[in-house]
Amino acid sequence: MRIKSALALFILCCFSLTAQQKITVEEIYTGAFRAQAMDELFAMKNTNQYTVLNFDRSTRSMQIDLYDFATLKKVNTIIDTKSFPELANGIDSFVFSADEKQLLIANNSNPIFRHSFTADYFLYNLETKKLSKLLEQVQQPTFSPDGTKIGFAKANNLFTYDIASGKTTPITSDGKKNSIINGITDWVYEEEFAFVRAYDWSADGKKIAYIRFDESEVPEFSMNVYKKDLYPAVETFKYPKAGEKNAVVSLHIYDVTTGNTKTVALGNYTDFYIARMKWTNDANVLSAQVLNRHQDNLDLLFIDGTTAAAKVVLNEKDKAYVEVTDNLTFLKDNSFIWTSEKDGYNHIYLYDKTGKLKTQITKGNWEVTAYYGFDEKTKTVFYQSVEKGSILRDVYRIGLDGKNKIKLSQQIGTNSATFSPNFQFFINSYSSATQPTVYSLHHAKDGKQVQSIIDNSALAEKIKKYNLPNKEFFELTTEKGHKLNAWMIKPKDFDAAKKYPVFMFQYSGPGSQQVANDWLDTNDMWFMMLSQQGYIVACVDGRGTGFKGAEFKKCTQKELGKFEVEDQIDAAKVIGNYTYVDKTRIGIFGWSYGGFMSSNCLFKGADVFKMAIAVAPVTNWRFYDSIYTERYMQTPQENASGYDDNSPINHVSKLKGKFLLIHGTADDNVHVQNSMQMIEALVQANKQFEWAIYPDKNHGIYGGKTRIQLFNKMTDFIKENL
Numbered sequence: 001m002r003i004k005s006a007l008a009l010f011i012l013c014c015f016s017l018t019a020q021q022k023i024t025v026e027e028i029y030t031g032a033f034r035a036q037a038m039d040e041l042f043a044m045k046n047t048n049q050y051t052v053l054n055f056d057r058s059t060r061s062m063q064i065d066l067y068d069f070a071t072l073k074k075v076n077t078i079i080d081t082k083s084f085p086e087l088a089n090g091i092d093s094f095v096f097s098a099d100e101k102q103l104l105i106a107n108n109s110n111p112i113f114r115h116s117f118t119a120d121y122f123l124y125n126l127e128t129k130k131l132s133k134l135l136e137q138v139q140q141p142t143f144s145p146d147g148t149k150i151g152f153a154k155a156n157n158l159f160t161y162d163i164a165s166g167k168t169t170p171i172t173s174d175g176k177k178n179s180i181i182n183g184i185t186d187w188v189y190e191e192e193f194a195f196v197r198a199y200d201w202s203a204d205g206k207k208i209a210y211i212r213f214d215e216s217e218v219p220e221f222s223m224n225v226y227k228k229d230l231y232p233a234v235e236t237f238k239y240p241k242a243g244e245k246n247a248v249v250s251l252h253i254y255d256v257t258t259g260n261t262k263t264v265a266l267g268n269y270t271d272f273y274i275a276r277m278k279w280t281n282d283a284n285v286l287s288a289q290v291l292n293r294h295q296d297n298l299d300l301l302f303i304d305g306t307t308a309a310a311k312v313v314l315n316e317k318d319k320a321y322v323e324v325t326d327n328l329t330f331l332k333d334n335s336f337i338w339t340s341e342k343d344g345y346n347h348i349y350l351y352d353k354t355g356k357l358k359t360q361i362t363k364g365n366w367e368v369t370a371y372y373g374f375d376e377k378t379k380t381v382f383y384q385s386v387e388k389g390s391i392l393r394d395v396y397r398i399g400l401d402g403k404n405k406i407k408l409s410q411q412i413g414t415n416s417a418t419f420s421p422n423f424q425f426f427i428n429s430y431s432s433a434t435q436p437t438v439y440s441l442h443h444a445k446d447g448k449q450v451q452s453i454i455d456n457s458a459l460a461e462k463i464k465k466y467n468l469p470n471k472e473f474f475e476l477t478t479e480k481g482h483k484l485n486a487w488m489i490k491p492k493d494f495d496a497a498k499k500y501p502v503f504m505f506q507y508s509g510p511g512s513q514q515v516a517n518d519w520l521d522t523n524d525m526w527f528m529m530l531s532q533q534g535y536i537v538a539c540v541d542g543r544g545t546g547f548k549g550a551e552f553k554k555c556t557q558k559e560l561g562k563f564e565v566e567d568q569i570d571a572a573k574v575i576g577n578y579t580y581v582d583k584t585r586i587g588i589f590g591w592s593y594g595g596f597m598s599s600n601c602l603f604k605g606a607d608v609f610k611m612a613i614a615v616a617p618v619t620n621w622r623f624y625d626s627i628y629t630e631r632y633m634q635t636p637q638e639n640a641s642g643y644d645d646n647s648p649i650n651h652v653s654k655l656k657g658k659f660l661l662i663h664g665t666a667d668d669n670v671h672v673q674n675s676m677q678m679i680e681a682l683v684q685a686n687k688q689f690e691w692a693i694y695p696d697k698n699h700g701i702y703g704g705k706t707r708i709q710l711f712n713k714m715t716d717f718i719k720e721n722l
Contacts, residue, residue, distance in 0.1 A: 020467040020492055023529040025715060029707040033463070033525050035436045035456050040064075040093070041418055041427065046100050048420050049075060050427070053091060056082075062091045064103075069420035069427075072441055072453055078103065079124055084131050092119060097147035101126050102163075104134075104141055104150070113187055113668060114699075116196045121152075123163065134161065139184055140197040144205040149256070151183075151199060151208055158183040158199060158210055160256065171208065171254050171261070178220065178238055181213040186247050188240055189213075191669060192627035193275050193324060204283035207305050208254045211274050215247035223666055226695045237668070240626040242643070243635040249274050251288055253308055262308040266290065273627070275324040279305075282334050289324065295631045298322040300338075300355070313355030316340060320554035321631045323511075327371040337361075337381065339371060341550045348381060350400060361402045367547050369393060370416065374400070375423035382408075382423070382444070384416060390547045391473060391485055391517045395428065397444065408447030411435075414518035419444060427453065431519035433471040433487075436460050467492055468528050473517060476540055478570035485515040485548075486571070489527055489537040494580075500536045501585035501722045502575055503527075508564040509593035510632055511546035511553055514539050526711060530718065538575055542567030558639055560621065560632050561600055561646030568597060569605035576608070587611040587722045589714070592670060592699065593618065595662075599648035599678070602657055611658040611721040613714055616670050616699055619649040619678040623671060649674075652681045658721040659689040660714065664697030690717065 027033070040053035048070065054063045061082035066075045081087040092109040096102070103126060106119040118137040124130070134150070135141060141152035141161075150161040156175025161168050172182040183199035190196050199210035221239040224232040240246045251264040251274055266272070269290055275298070276289040284305040291298050300314040316322045318341070327348075329337040334353035339346055346368050348361040361381055362368055370384035372395075379400040384393055387407075393414040398405040409415035413432030420426065426444050431437040436456035442449050469492045476486040491500070505527065507514050520528070527537040543563045544556035556563050568588065576583030588609050590598040595617025602612035618624050621643045622636050636643045644650055659682075663675035672693070682689055692713060694701050701710060 020532060021465045022532055023466060023525060025526070025529070025708055025711045028522050028525045028529070029711065033459065033520070033522075035431075035459055035519060036454050037437065038427070038439055038454065042096075043069075043418055043421055044096075044100055045098070045421055048422050048424065050418070050420070051078065053094075062087075064091065064094060069425045069441070070450075072451060078126060079105070079131070086122065086131060086133060095142065097143040098145050099147055102143065102147055104143070105131075108137075110137065113190055115190055115194070116184070118154075123150075140199075142197070142201065144201050144256075145203060146205050149205070151201060153182070153184045153197075153199070156181045156184070158208070158254075160208070169259075171210070172212075178236065179214070179216045181215065181247075183210040183212075185211070186213045186215050186218075187237055187668070188246070188625045188627050189273075192625065192631075193273070195276075198277065200278050200286075202279045202283045202286070202305060203281060206256055206283065207279075208256060209277060209279065209286050209303075209305075210252055210254065211277060212250045212252060213247040214250070217245045218247055219244050221668075221671065223668065223671075225666060235666075239668075239671075242622055242624060242626055242629040242633065243637050244626060246271070246273075246293070246626055251277065251303075253286065253303075253305055264288070264303050264308045264310055266310065276326070276328065278328070280334050280336075281330045281332060285334065287328065287330075289328075291322065291324070293630065294634060295321045295627075298324070300328075302355075313353075314338065314351060316342065318342075318550075318554075320550075320557040325371075329371070329374055331374065332376060337371070337374060339368060344550050346550075348383060359400075359402055361398060361400065362405075363402070365549065366390075367549070369547065372417055372419055372426075373423070378423070380423070382417070382419060382426075386547050388412075391513075391515055393516075393518075395426070395447070406446065408442065408444065410447060410449070412517070414516060425450065432517050433473070433520065436463070436519050466528070469494070469531055471520075471524070473515065476571055476574055478567065478574060480566075480570060482543060482567060482570070484540050484542055484567060484571060485545075486538065486540040487515050488539075489531045491531045491534055491536070496580045498580060499582040500534065500580055502536045502538055502572075502581055502587070503530055503718060503722060504568070504572060504575075504586065504588040505537065505539045505594075506541070506568060506588070506590055506597060507592070507594040508542055508544060508568070508590070508597045510544055510556060510560075512593070513541060513546050515541045526715075530715070533719065535718070535722070536581065538571075540568065540571040542571070556632065558633055558642045559646060560629075560642070561596065561648075564597060565600045565604055565646070568601050569608050572601075572605065572608045585610055585722055587613075587718065589613040589615075590617075591615040596648060599659075599661075600646065600651065602659055603648055603651035603654045606654050606656040609657055611660075611718070613660045613662070613717060615662045616664065616667055616701065617648070617661070617674060617678075618670050619674040620647040622647070623674050623677075649678050649681050652678070652685045652687060655682070655685070655687045655689070658717075659687075660717045661689060661691040662694070662701070662710070662714075663692075664694040664699065664701045666696045667699045669699040 042051045063080045064078040092106040094105045103124040105122045109117045109119040111117045121135040123134045139153040158171040215238040218238040222236040226232045254261045271293045273291040286303040288301045298316040299312045301310045303310045327339040350358045366387040368385045372382040395409040395417045416429045417426040436459045439453040588598045595614035598612040599614040663672045
């Protein structure tokens with residue numbers, strides 16, 4: 001009996017060493033595979049230190065902790081919520097004054113759209129340790145440069161608050177919902193130009209520049225909000241769809257001392273965007289980036305703060321569109337660093353204060369993917385690029401003259417950096433498809449590691465028991481000769497003599513990337529789960545995606561969905577010819593732009609794809625917003641065929657396979673109208689399909705157990721139809 005028990009135990013132990021523990025959707029979407037991170041990592045400006053927002057589970061409190069860059073040791077705790085009952089709800093975000101002696105803390109935040117929110121704000125004095133509630137449910141408060149005042153927005157108007165006197169002074173008074181917005185961007189600017197605060201203090205704090213949006217003529221969009229009420233509420237907001245009227249924007253300079261406001265003369269422009277606005281290092285010179293509606297012509301303006309007169313110092317033109325970034329950096333003499341794709345790849349340039357090109361700092365057939373900053377002392381620029389391969393990221397330093405380039409990151413995968421204020425050190429974040437994110441401290445001079453900070457070894461150890469397969473990276477060549485980045489996940493017990501079904505995932509939007517050598521996200525864990533159930537999962541980045549040069553990215557201009565769909569269909573044909581693939585069982589999935597793509601692929605590639613899942617898809621480009629859509633398509637009035645030929649709603653009659661369509665009713669981005677009209681088109685084409693609508697869920701479709709239910713539904717659909 002003992003011998004048999006021992007033998008059984010031995011067999012069980014051997015089995016457990018090789019068995020693959022099954023992943024569940026519930027685990028994925030309750031955070032079981034979440035990597036440890038450095039939340040709200042913020043490099044200080046005046047001392048060689050950084051802050052991290054930490055959470056103490058034992059006391060259910062939050063701390064803003066200050067650390068030394070050189071030693072990584074905690075210097076002190078700036079504030080701990082357990083000492084302040086007013087912060088019982090925690091710290092949502094925070095911002096320092098320029099001298100870093102005061103802190104604005106956001107609490108009780110209420111989201112508006114993707115980036116915007118209102119919140120209560122508390123002022124914390126780091127010297128007196130005094131906390132006081134200043135502002136209720138306001139937007140985007142910022143300190144004046146001398147720390148004596150705070151600018152903020154509320155109810156579409158701008159104000160200043162004097163800290164010493166407690167006096168609030170209005171800058172504007174004409175703000176009105178769905179009509180006039182001052183100092184805060186409208187929906188489409190927030191979503192597509194990715195900024196919310198549309199005001200800025202001058203370097204001496206004597207002036208505030210702001211953008212005013214007159215959206216009175218912009219068409220309105222309304223959504224029902226159901227909740228659990230007897231009657232649904234209606235949320236109405238301004239949303240300019242492709243070809244419709246945009247908000248009329250104007251630029252203004254407010255004098256804090258006199259209370260007078262001047263309007264910047266932009267009469268030379270019509271139907272334009274102010275894509276960026278910031279003061280230069282010269283307290284009397286404001287910069288603004290003005291784009292035409294086609295977004296293929298950008299002027300960088302310098303504006304006199306006294307007269308409000310504007311002059312063009314730099315012009316960028318592109319046959320497709322000009323990328324807008326936050327990389328504009330002014331040096332002490334007001335010369336500036338700028339990034340541009342003008343030589344066919346995104347690179348860093350130096351211009352003098354008049355806009356004359358001094359030098360192209362980086363060059364080559366590769367892209368700069370992040371600009372980190374400039375060290376005035378050593379005249380050194382720090383950046384991230386894909387020089388070692390478009391699916392990789394490395395950190396570099398280079399002289400302002402474009403010489404003495406040094407690769408600072410050491411490991412192959414995805415590296416990003418946060419530099420110390422004096423550029424002596426940087427915290428490197430590194431991951432790959434096999435390595436959870438690792439944080440470590442490095443010398444900025446040569447990249448040598450000083451010490452480890454977070455290694456996520458616990459997660460790496462936990463992952464081992466699931467015995468996950470590798471994400472295999474490769475280059476796929478279509479029959480037409482297009483070379484495309486791809487990855488594939490095969491079942492761990494893969495047998496090349498068998499035939500497997502293939503589930504393809506993609507996004508495919510302009511400049512995007514899904515094939516990257518970085519750590520697994522929640523989607524990847526779901527794909528790993530599917531591989532455990534006998535599926536091969538594959539992803540291909542087709543033409544139009546990013547980081548392989550402007551020509552590859554911008555070839556889809558005026559025809560979104562043509563070449564991207566062609567590449568997914570062609571890639572599926574290549575994969576279908578692999579000896580271990582069952583070409584009659586290929587499916588495809590995508591979300592947002594990816595949902596637009598998966599719908600199109602199933603319809604246009606009806607003989608290639610057996611099934612598709614489309615989540616929150618654009619089904620007709622005429623329904624989507626002006627800035628994004630027209631950037632790539634111009635207007636429907638100018639390019640009707642580009643809109644109609646590639647919108648899936650016009651190809652429903654070709655449906656042969658199984659189709660699952662999913663949308664949230666509170667999607668302010670890709671409106672549920674897209675799916676409703678697709679549903680009607682499918683019904684009138686007498687096509688059978690499945691669909692799911694998620695009440696009051698936005699573009700992300702999350703909250704409570706929503707993601708668990710959604711991904712279980714999609715898993716079941718795959719198992720039943722692929």
